[in-house]
Amino acid sequence: MTTLAYADEQLSTATQSQRWVDICRQDQLIEDTGVAALLENGKQVAIFQLALKAQQIYAVSNFDPIGQANVLYRGIVGCVNSEPVVASPLFKQPFSLIDGRCVTDESISISVYPTRINDGKVQLLISD
Amino acid sequence: MSKKQHIVVVGNGMVGHHFVEQLSQSANAEQFEITVLSAEPRLAYDRVHLSEFFAGKSADDLAMTSMDLYQQWQVNFRINAKVDTIDRQGKTLTTQTGEVFSYDKLVLATGSYPFVPPIKGNDNPDCLVYRTIEDLQAISHCASKSKVGVVVGGGLLGLEAANALHHLGLQTHVVEFAPQLMAVQIDKPGGDILRQKIESLGVQVHTNRATTQIVAGDSCRHKLCFSDGEELETDLILFSAGIRPYDQLARQSELDVGERGGIVVNNQCQTSDENIYAIGECALWNNFIFGLVAPGNTMAKVAAEHLQGQSASFTGADMSTKLKLMGVDVGSIGDAHGKTPGSLTYRYEDQVNGVYKAMIVDSEQKKLLGAVLIGDTSEYDSLLQYMLNGIDLPAQPESLILPSNSDKPLLGADALPDTATICSCHNVTKADVITAIDEGAVTLDFIKSCTKASTGCGGCVALLKDVSSNELSCRGVEVKKDICEHFPYSRRELFDLIKIEKITNFNDLMAAHGSGLGCDICKPTAASIFASVWNEYILDKKHQPLQDTNDTFLANMQKDGTYSVVPRIPGGEITPDKLIVIGEVAKQYNLYTKITGGQRIDLFGARKEELPEIWRRLVDAGFETGHAYGKSVRTVKSCVGSTWCRFGVQDSVSMALFIEDRYKGIRSPHKLKFAVSGCTRECAEAQSKDIGVIATENGWNLYVCGNGGMKPRHADLFATDLDDETLIKYIDRVLMFYIETADRLQRTSVWMNNMEGGLEYLQDVVINDSLGLATYLEQHMDSIVGTYQCEWKTTLEDPKALERFKPFVNSDKPDSNIQFVEERGQIRPARPEEKTIAIVVQD
Numbered sequence: 001m002t003t004l005a006y007a008d009e010q011l012s013t014a015t016q017s018q019r020w021v022d023i024c025r026q027d028q029l030i031e032d033t034g035v036a037a038l039l040e041n042g043k044q045v046a047i048f049q050l051a052l053k054a055q056q057i058y059a060v061s062n063f064d065p066i067g068q069a070n071v072l073y074r075g076i077v078g079c080v081n082s083e084p085v086v087a088s089p090l091f092k093q094p095f096s097l098i099d100g101r102c103v104t105d106e107s108i109s110i111s112v113y114p115t116r117i118n119d120g121k122v123q124l125l126i127s128d
Numbered sequence: 129m130s131k132k133q134h135i136v137v138v139g140n141g142m143v144g145h146h147f148v149e150q151l152s153q154s155a156n157a158e159q160f161e162i163t164v165l166s167a168e169p170r171l172a173y174d175r176v177h178l179s180e181f182f183a184g185k186s187a188d189d190l191a192m193t194s195m196d197l198y199q200q201w202q203v204n205f206r207i208n209a210k211v212d213t214i215d216r217q218g219k220t221l222t223t224q225t226g227e228v229f230s231y232d233k234l235v236l237a238t239g240s241y242p243f244v245p246p247i248k249g250n251d252n253p254d255c256l257v258y259r260t261i262e263d264l265q266a267i268s269h270c271a272s273k274s275k276v277g278v279v280v281g282g283g284l285l286g287l288e289a290a291n292a293l294h295h296l297g298l299q300t301h302v303v304e305f306a307p308q309l310m311a312v313q314i315d316k317p318g319g320d321i322l323r324q325k326i327e328s329l330g331v332q333v334h335t336n337r338a339t340t341q342i343v344a345g346d347s348c349r350h351k352l353c354f355s356d357g358e359e360l361e362t363d364l365i366l367f368s369a370g371i372r373p374y375d376q377l378a379r380q381s382e383l384d385v386g387e388r389g390g391i392v393v394n395n396q397c398q399t400s401d402e403n404i405y406a407i408g409e410c411a412l413w414n415n416f417i418f419g420l421v422a423p424g425n426t427m428a429k430v431a432a433e434h435l436q437g438q439s440a441s442f443t444g445a446d447m448s449t450k451l452k453l454m455g456v457d458v459g460s461i462g463d464a465h466g467k468t469p470g471s472l473t474y475r476y477e478d479q480v481n482g483v484y485k486a487m488i489v490d491s492e493q494k495k496l497l498g499a500v501l502i503g504d505t506s507e508y509d510s511l512l513q514y515m516l517n518g519i520d521l522p523a524q525p526e527s528l529i530l531p532s533n534s535d536k537p538l539l540g541a542d543a544l545p546d547t548a549t550i551c552s553c554h555n556v557t558k559a560d561v562i563t564a565i566d567e568g569a570v571t572l573d574f575i576k577s578c579t580k581a582s583t584g585c586g587g588c589v590a591l592l593k594d595v596s597s598n599e600l601s602c603r604g605v606e607v608k609k610d611i612c613e614h615f616p617y618s619r620r621e622l623f624d625l626i627k628i629e630k631i632t633n634f635n636d637l638m639a640a641h642g643s644g645l646g647c648d649i650c651k652p653t654a655a656s657i658f659a660s661v662w663n664e665y666i667l668d669k670k671h672q673p674l675q676d677t678n679d680t681f682l683a684n685m686q687k688d689g690t691y692s693v694v695p696r697i698p699g700g701e702i703t704p705d706k707l708i709v710i711g712e713v714a715k716q717y718n719l720y721t722k723i724t725g726g727q728r729i730d731l732f733g734a735r736k737e738e739l740p741e742i743w744r745r746l747v748d749a750g751f752e753t754g755h756a757y758g759k760s761v762r763t764v765k766s767c768v769g770s771t772w773c774r775f776g777v778q779d780s781v782s783m784a785l786f787i788e789d790r791y792k793g794i795r796s797p798h799k800l801k802f803a804v805s806g807c808t809r810e811c812a813e814a815q816s817k818d819i820g821v822i823a824t825e826n827g828w829n830l831y832v833c834g835n836g837g838m839k840p841r842h843a844d845l846f847a848t849d850l851d852d853e854t855l856i857k858y859i860d861r862v863l864m865f866y867i868e869t870a871d872r873l874q875r876t877s878v879w880m881n882n883m884e885g886g887l888e889y890l891q892d893v894v895i896n897d898s899l900g901l902a903t904y905l906e907q908h909m910d911s912i913v914g915t916y917q918c919e920w921k922t923t924l925e926d927p928k929a930l931e932r933f934k935p936f937v938n939s940d941k942p943d944s945n946i947q948f949v950e951e952r953g954q955i956r957p958a959r960p961e962e963k964t965i966a967i968v969v970q971d
Binding site for chain 1 (some may be wrong): 647650
């Protein structure tokens with residue numbers, strides 16, 4: 001499970017090809033909804049902060065592999081059997097914020113990024 | 129292992145299909161190899177609901193099976209395979225294309241064809257019948273170039289056909305040889321009331337008319353000449369004068385046939401050749417042909433069981449029937465004409481409301497023999513049970529058909545014996561329903577699929593629901609209507625909780641009544657209810673995470689993630705100056721421009737970050753948001769009305785502007801579309817809208833619950849000749865009642881279809897204030913109207929809200945995956961193969 005503790009573990013075991021990247025200030029996130037961020041490599045990430053999950057921050061790819069558009073941060077967040085998900089705003093498929101799989105079609109999944117807060121900044125662990 | 133018996137079924141109508149289903153799904157199915165030969169170009173479809181083809185159902189919607197399903201059932205089949213000859217000695221049959229099939233047992237389910245009376249001139253191309261999907265296609269085609277249509281035959285099917293012509297916009301006549309309509313099923317007084325009702329709907333009925341010939345017309349293409357010298361001009365003639373069994377194959381192969389047609393069968397549905405069965409409308413049992421699907425299905429079952437060596441027999445069938453003809457409820461049970469010697473009749477007639485009920489009882493007034501119900505069939509189910517099960521009548525039998533304020537003895541679901549037939553189409557008894565429930569069917573849908581009950585004509589849905597709910601609640605099973613896994617409530621219950629407990633945000637709602645984080649079903653539903661009840665700014669911090677993406681960015685997301693923008697153009701009226709502004713904005717931001725069906729202009733291809741700038745220009749020019757993104761009131765379409773039009777009788781544009789201004793932005797369970805027409809020519813198409821208003825000489829006619837879209841529904845005429853004030857009062861009440869009681873994403877059309885008591889009930893609530901809610905509904909509407917705000921204006925004044933429109937939280941670069949190409953002088957989204965490939969779009 002991607003918790004803060006897990007993220008810290010990632011940090012301690014981060015290899016040279018992985019590094020923590022600053023994305024934005026935490027106060028730029030909007031509770032229970034998503035924002036999009038652009039990485040240096042051109043990839044887009046959807047970042048969510050869930051009030052009912054102790055303000056945990058989740059980051060997944062912003063690209064909806066079914067609708068083929070960069071829209072996932074605009075989906076509604078919620079849960080399926082208490083697993084946090086974001087529903088694609090195009091065709092409503094729920095994607096797990098924990099492991100990125102499409103809950104209704106497990107053959108499809110999106111990438112997930114470990115997150116942490118460092119000095120008031122939201123950081124993602126990026127593999128180069 | 130012994131060789132399989134080869135069963136060949138000729139004909140794949142409803143009954144032929146039912147036989148295939150019975151045999152192939154039986155426990156002994158592996159003993160048989162089944163081959164189906166259909167002369168039609170498609171497999172079995174639902175002919176009972178054929179008229180729904182005109183209401184927008186497709187051939188696929190009506191299909192009862194599919195090639196896939198038959199393959200799954202291991203049933204061989206051929207379509208377009210008309211059988212030419214049977215060789216009874218060699219036990220083979222040959223199709224028109226020369227294919228030969230051998231059989232061990234043969235089942236004839238060839239059905240019937242419409243009888244066309246031998247009238248001179250009946251062979252012209254505008255003479256049609258009403259039996260197959262191909263017939264309906266021909267009618268539709270012919271109607272498109274016709275003004276007047278005549279149905280020859282005033283029976284059940286004839287009236288259904290008349291309804292179809294009426295809906296196709298033809299001036300419609302029904303010509304009947306007998307002195308009354310539906311002479312087989314109902315008595316003369318009932319026939320008279322039915323006639324009045326049908327004529328009041330604009331269909332002319334001519335009884336006692338024998339057509340002698342069809343000749344060229346003067347004002348129309350043709351003219352019917354009657355034996356009494358009268359004539360009737362028409363463009364289209366539809367024969368519905370009864371059916372004749374398809375028995376040619378039986379005649380050729382010298383099986384016994386009846387004097388007036390029909391393949392003679394015994395109680396096991398065997399013909400005079402024991403290896404050949406006949407079932408359905410081609411079969412003649414006891415000198416009688418059953419032209420309904422229920423007895424046909426019973427025959428199919430008997431034949432299938434007999435083939436498996438069981439001792440089944442067909443012993444006749446109940447011909448009772450309940451249906452809605454042109455909006456008029458008609459029911460006929462048992463001996464409707466009181467032909468049983470010694471029988472007595474009770475009659476109730478209400479000419480004010482057009483209701484007629486007759487009840488035929490035995491000489492001792494102990495048992496019900498038959499009944500006729502016109503205009504109100506609410507007692508049909510219980511009367512049918514009295515008749516079928518021989519239940520003793522109450523001391524005062526007449527109380528069963530007298531209006532409901534008298535003490536009507538109720539025949540509840542528990543009172544029915546286990547042998548009571550619930551669904552006569554599929555011969556499902558109360559005991560079958562109980563067995564299904566005992567075996568684990570706990571929802572109505574599940575019970576339907578296990579027992580097949582209510583999947584034929586659908587007339588027993590209410591009864592099945594009663595019996596199932598009663599049985600389920602006896603077992604302590606609650607019938608679930610939960611909106612999603614997070615709230616154990618229906619939308620209507622959530623609405624009441626939010627209102628009564630004055631809950632104003634989702635977190636409080638979740639804490640008090642839900643569990644988990646919510647989802648994309650309950651969140652927007654809650655947001656919509658909050659908006660309907662409290663009407664706060666939808667992008668307020670506490671509401672914004674609940675909104676669908678369209679509401680979040682106050683625009684409509686398209687497939688590539690860009691948005692379309694729809695400014696409000698009330699009533700479709702726009703000044704040249706405003707039109708120029710729209711043109712300039714579209715040009716500046718390079719937007720694809722299209723006129724909508726709701727008389728507005730849609731601007732496509734706006735990036736999220738462009739939306740605030742676009743709207744600033746539009747708001748500065750005096751535009752308001754069009755709410756095209758919301759489940760809310762959209763447009764009020766109008767024609768120019770009496771201001772310009774030679775035919776207009778009221779100022780439809782002013783009324784449309786008033787209505788649009790009053791209801792704009794109101795959040796509702798689903799989108800709402802309105803229209804106002806200035807005269808009966810109906811150029812604004814108000815009858816296809818949720819709320820339709822049509823001008824009359826004396827005021828306005830109000831239509832409600834119409835719908836275009838996926839399942840078109842004609843709006844119901846709700847009230848006539850209203851003054852402005854009453855019109856608005858009624859619309860207020862209808863809308864508010866809908867907003868409070870409808871399910872999530874339920875359009876008004878479906879809401880109406882599911883409403884117990886239907887149109888009359890809604891009229892009672894709104895016009896007669898039967899629930900005492902009228903004042904409350906109006907006040908609630910007033911409070912919403914009084915707190916309207918243009919969401920775009922509010923958003924533009926809020927710098928924090930505008931932050932969210934930036935493309936990325938950490939960059940101002942635009943999304944490189946959004947790319948356009950040009951087509952017909954405007955942009956369109958690039959297809960994947962047209963996109964610049966150097967750009968990384970996914971991982």
